[in-house]
């Protein structure tokens with residue numbers, strides 16, 4: 001038998017689509033945002049796996065860059081931060097209040113602050129806190145018009161009174177009062193000022209009832225950039241720390257912010273096709289002259305929206321080329337034009353990234369499907385490998401159990 005030389009292999013990430021995360025962009029964005037606020041505290045919102053950028057990596061980078069709070073929607077993500085050895089205060093705001101919830105118990109044991117928006121939630125938290133043996137630390141949420149979580153104005157008095165009673169019996173500690181604005185992404189909307197006035201009334205009422213909230217917080221990214229009078233004691237920054245536009249009129253680059261996430265894929269096939277042929281399912285695109293097509297190995301299973309068909313969003317060899325035909329589950333085609341000189345299999349296509357490089361941004365992709373960049377980055381599938389390009393911190397080994405969090 002003939003001896004065969006061993007195959008040389010490259011990491012799979014280089015051969016398929018990949019998500020590159022530039023942690024130094026997140027770090028720089030947070031430093032730029034901190035300069036825009038006098039609020040003493042800065043929460044980096046890392047829900048949704050750090051908006052798809054990676055929960056723990058984003059969290060560590062954010063803390064290194066000057067954030068002193070972390071925020072998640074789900075309790076399980078807050079507990080994951082603790083398991084990674086992160087001890088700074090963490091607030092979580094979305095959970096099913098059930099007396100038998102192991103997740104709530106675990107969160108309270110790990111010193112996760114939780115949002116509280118109803119007497120029903122309070123009874124559950126207080127009951128679990130009794131078992132855990134220390135008070136649940138909560139941030140009372142006012143529903144100032146979003147009609148999502150939180151207590152409405154007419155239910156506030158009852159909630160505040162019950163919270164004060166629970167503080168006295170040692171099952172609760174109110175650390176904060178907060179709200180999330182219905183017009184959060186339209187900073188100039190008069191609804192914001194009205195909601196903030198309602199919020200200030202709610203804080204006043206809580207204090208009159210004997211509560212001593214240390215932290216009032218209202219603003220997410222758009223209002224961090226545009227409405228300093230809404231910053232109070234802490235701001236909650238999501239989109240802006242990832243370098244995406246928090247509102248249509250706020251261009252991240254104008255504030256020194258840049259996207260941290262780039263999605264690329266190699267061309268896996270380049271082929272010449274004649275005029276008059278249909279491309280992809282149902283032949284929704286027909287070539288009108290001989291063209292070169294490129295095959296990109298990403299599809300809607302990876303989070304590529306079908307609505308980008310026909311849009312010039314993909315950068316190859318310094319050119320923006322259109323997506324042609326229907327996006328398939330794992331692949332789609334691009335139209336490289338009548339001449340593909342200089343383009344070959346293996347060339348890297350940039351789907352989106354930092355617009356300063358000439359590539360489309362996630363915000364451009366969002367606009368193409370009638371949405372925003374946040375929907376694009378959050379849809380990118382976990383199956384795509386994440387590659388961390390530059391790290392602003394030394395990543396210590398994860399610890400199994402978090403040390404007790406010192407307040």
Ligand SMILES: *Cc1c(COP(=O)(O)O)cnc(C)c1O
Pocket residue numbers: 045047093180219220221222236237238239240246
């Ligand atoms: C997502 C979220 C934020 C961050 O919003 P961005 O617009 O991404 O900055 C802040 N607060 C709450 C309650 C949120 O759900």
